Amino acid sequence: xxxxxxxxxxxxxxxxxxxxxxxxxxxxxxxxxxxxxxxxxxxxxxxxxxxxxxxxxxxxxxxxxxxxxxxxxxxxxxxxxxxxxxxxxxxxxxxxxxxxxxxx
Amino acid sequence: xxxxxxxxxxxxxxxxxxxxxxxxxxxxxxxxxxxxxxxxxxxxxxxxxxxxxxxxxxxxxxxxxxxxxxxxxxxxxxxxxxxxxxxxxxxxxxxxxxxxxxxxxxxxxxxxxxxxxxxxxxxxxxxxxxxxxxxxxxxxxxxxxxxxxxxxxxxxxxxxxxxxxxxxxxxxxxxxxxxxxxxxxxxxxxxxxxxxxxxxxxxxxxxxxxxxxxxxxxxxxxxxxxxxxxxxxxxxxxxxxxxxxxxxxxxxxxxxxxxxxxxxxxxxxxxxxxxxxxxxxxxxxxxxxxxxxxxxxxxxxxxxxxxxxxxxxxxxxxxxxxxxxxxxxxxxxxxxxxxxxxxxxxxxxxxxxxxxxxxxxxxxxxxxxxxxxxxxxxxxxxxxxxxxxxxxxxxxxxxxxxxxxxxxxxxxxxxxxxxxxxxxxxxxxxxxxxxxxxxxxxxxxxxxxxxxxxxxxxxxxxxxxxxxxxxxxxxxxxxxxxxxxxxxxxxxxxxxxxxxxxxxxxxxxxxxxxxxxxxxxxxxxxxxxxxxxxxxxxxxxxxxxxxxxxxx
Numbered sequence: 001x002x003x004x005x006x007x008x009x010x011x012x013x014x015x016x017x018x019x020x021x022x023x024x025x026x027x028x029x030x031x032x033x034x035x036x037x038x039x040x041x042x043x044x045x046x047x048x049x050x051x052x053x054x055x056x057x058x059x060x061x062x063x064x065x066x067x068x069x070x071x072x073x074x075x076x077x078x079x080x081x082x083x084x085x086x087x088x089x090x091x092x093x094x095x096x097x098x099x100x101x102x103x104x
Numbered sequence: 105x106x107x108x109x110x111x112x113x114x115x116x117x118x119x120x121x122x123x124x125x126x127x128x129x130x131x132x133x134x135x136x137x138x139x140x141x142x143x144x145x146x147x148x149x150x151x152x153x154x155x156x157x158x159x160x161x162x163x164x165x166x167x168x169x170x171x172x173x174x175x176x177x178x179x180x181x182x183x184x185x186x187x188x189x190x191x192x193x194x195x196x197x198x199x200x201x202x203x204x205x206x207x208x209x210x211x212x213x214x215x216x217x218x219x220x221x222x223x224x225x226x227x228x229x230x231x232x233x234x235x236x237x238x239x240x241x242x243x244x245x246x247x248x249x250x251x252x253x254x255x256x257x258x259x260x261x262x263x264x265x266x267x268x269x270x271x272x273x274x275x276x277x278x279x280x281x282x283x284x285x286x287x288x289x290x291x292x293x294x295x296x297x298x299x300x301x302x303x304x305x306x307x308x309x310x311x312x313x314x315x316x317x318x319x320x321x322x323x324x325x326x327x328x329x330x331x332x333x334x335x336x337x338x339x340x341x342x343x344x345x346x347x348x349x350x351x352x353x354x355x356x357x358x359x360x361x362x363x364x365x366x367x368x369x370x371x372x373x374x375x376x377x378x379x380x381x382x383x384x385x386x387x388x389x390x391x392x393x394x395x396x397x398x399x400x401x402x403x404x405x406x407x408x409x410x411x412x413x414x415x416x417x418x419x420x421x422x423x424x425x426x427x428x429x430x431x432x433x434x435x436x437x438x439x440x441x442x443x444x445x446x447x448x449x450x451x452x453x454x455x456x457x458x459x460x461x462x463x464x465x466x467x468x469x470x471x472x473x474x475x476x477x478x479x480x481x482x483x484x485x486x487x488x489x490x491x492x493x494x495x496x497x498x499x500x501x502x503x504x505x506x507x508x509x510x511x512x513x514x515x516x517x518x519x520x521x522x523x524x525x526x527x528x529x530x531x532x533x534x535x536x537x538x539x540x541x542x543x544x545x546x547x548x549x550x551x552x553x554x555x556x557x558x559x560x561x562x563x564x565x566x567x568x569x570x571x572x573x574x575x576x577x578x579x580x581x582x583x584x585x586x587x588x589x590x591x592x593x594x595x596x597x598x599x600x601x602x603x604x605x606x607x608x609x610x611x612x613x614x615x616x617x618x619x620x621x622x623x624x625x626x627x628x629x630x631x632x633x634x635x636x637x638x639x640x641x642x643x644x645x646x647x648x649x650x651x652x653x654x655x656x
Contacts, residue, residue: 028140028153038137039156043550046133046160056132068143069136 006084009036010044014081017054017073021081024057024070045071053077111147115154122158127168134161163554196557197548203560204527207520210567218384218581219574223517225387225604229620230627244388248381249277258285263377266294266370267388275307282310288373289314290366293324319360319442320398323406325353327399343412354409358435363442365398372588379585386581390597403451406443410436410454417461430465433458456485506595509573510602516570518607523562530556 006014012034017025031041048054055074058067073081108116119141123134137157144150210216245264252260258281265277278291292307308328312321329350333339340346378389417432440455463478530552538547548556577599580592602610606627611618 026140026143027136028143031153037156038140038153039159042133042137042157042160046130056136065142066135066139068139069132 111151115151122161126161130164200560203564207563215578262291319357319363322353322357323402506599512573516566520566523559527559
């Protein structure tokens, strides 16, 4: 499969999820950890969820307080996130070498 | 809720409003953002959180409005997984490009270019640049003058002479026009009355010889004497103190058999030159629409001289020289009638007095029919004055249609500039961010695409409204130039007059009247505040994003 194009912001969100892959995360916590504003973060979350890479759940916290939306990567999402980790990506030098037929 | 600080309350209201317009598939996400809002630390941070979230929901609402759910793509695959929905992006770009192209195509139509130029007239006061009329002098008139001199076209030279503010240049062009075609000698009158007359170099005498029955050259001579007296600070307080030259000029004017301001000749000349040189400028067509064609002091001079004649007549009557008195009264009545209601507005009282005295003299001589006629003429003056005043008021205010059309033209012109600028900013921002001019490497963000799309739609709608609002007036201009039909010129003049006011000027809110100077002040005040705000935000963002050094 051709590698999907991911923006630096999406990569940052995936990296944050990968740090604790099984934990459910709140939107505001993700915003603080990734330093992304709500206007950037939520479109990414919405797209990840739309493509089945993220699962969502409503969690009631206390009486009289509205429930909170929480997020966690699906297995497919975790696989994609791991594939995008720096260690899994070929280095720039290796890519150049491949493109120039082995000459570095 | 009411105990929450204001920014937090505002944030909640903003998100709730955004949720109310969000499409079905984004509702959960809207509630998710609203749920998180309670946990955001800091009131202003909460407001910014809400602003970001509301922006996301508004974008979804706009996309849902333009592309109904049925037409939106399903899951893309492979490389396009995170590059937003490609078909939708292409469709949006396609519609944006089509709208921009359609807006640009409007500019191919001469009528639209005319309309756009008229819509720009409102900026002359705001930006403190020249008025449309003088601006034309700089560009269109220079071009016209070049062609006129090449073709030795006397009428075109006269046309430019009548519109050139430089007195010596105006006089030179008028001389050249008259040399080429002596039938245009009347141009000396127009050039001499419209602008402050300079030293007499024989032009007024030439006019008096060319049209000896006309009172106009003598009124111009009287005005020259007036101006000379004012410049020497020797303002006469009565007609008896006036120099003999003034009294002679006024006496000749009152004895003349006609008063021709040459306005009809001027309009006809304008029409022919506008058509011959394809000058499609409505401001030139109505240049003389609200001008009476008399020198500035003519009405006042005539009124003073008439009053003096009436006094002389009364003195003669007292000496029982009725015949001489009758001559004086008749001179006033005849000149007043010759000036007509437009020009003789300031002479109305003297004219009425003349009729009253003529009636009294006729009674004394037992001419009852003549006395009744003079009484009827005096009565008619009051009625005619009321009718004329009402007509002037209507003409000054203009019809509601011309008011609204001028408003629409100004608004749509303004919006066209706004959307055009926004579109240009989107393109410049996109090129800077992509660091490339290649179309294939330009990848607009959702916000850029939404802004460009909205701007393109806005520009197209503004262009259409501008075109439709101006269309009737282009027909009026065309009818005048091609067939000499003056029926819509007054309406065109009102429309153009209103179009030159900056948007918002002329509004009356209770006892508060918004004048041009107020609009200009508030415009520049707003621009200053926005600039200050932009600088403040830039500084704030700079300090927020700057990496903080930790204390050792």
